[in-house]
Amino acid sequence: MAKKAQINFEKCKGCDLCIAACPVGAMRKSGTSNKKGYDFVEVNLERCNGCGACYIICPDCCIDILEMVLKK
Ligand code: SF4
Numbered sequence: 001m002a003k004k005a006q007i008n009f010e011k012c013k014g015c016d017l018c019i020a021a022c023p024v025g026a027m028r029k030s031g032t033s034n035k036k037g038y039d040f041v042e043v044n045l046e047r048c049n050g051c052g053a054c055y056i057i058c059p060d061c062c063i064d065i066l067e068m069v070l071k072k
């Protein structure tokens, strides 16, 4: 088990704050629009270390830090 960021992509407004805050470059734009028309972000789970910086900075509470089991 490891702590990882999970995005509620329908709530995301694509503001990029989490991309700037992530210390390991695990966040990036998905290149896909959600129902609100925003290019939402996605997480590279292999790179994410679960630090929570994105969770803290997101103004729209789109991010949870969850315990996950990664399939190899
Ligand atoms: S939890 Fe930390 S490492 Fe993972 S995506 Fe968020 S800021 Fe980056």
Ligand code: SF4
Pocket (backbone or CB within 6 Å): 007, 011, 012, 013, 014, 015, 016, 017, 018, 019, 040, 041, 057, 058, 059, 060, 061, 062, 063
């Ligand atoms: S900080 Fe929140 S709203 Fe902004 S791009 Fe990241 S997940 Fe989306």
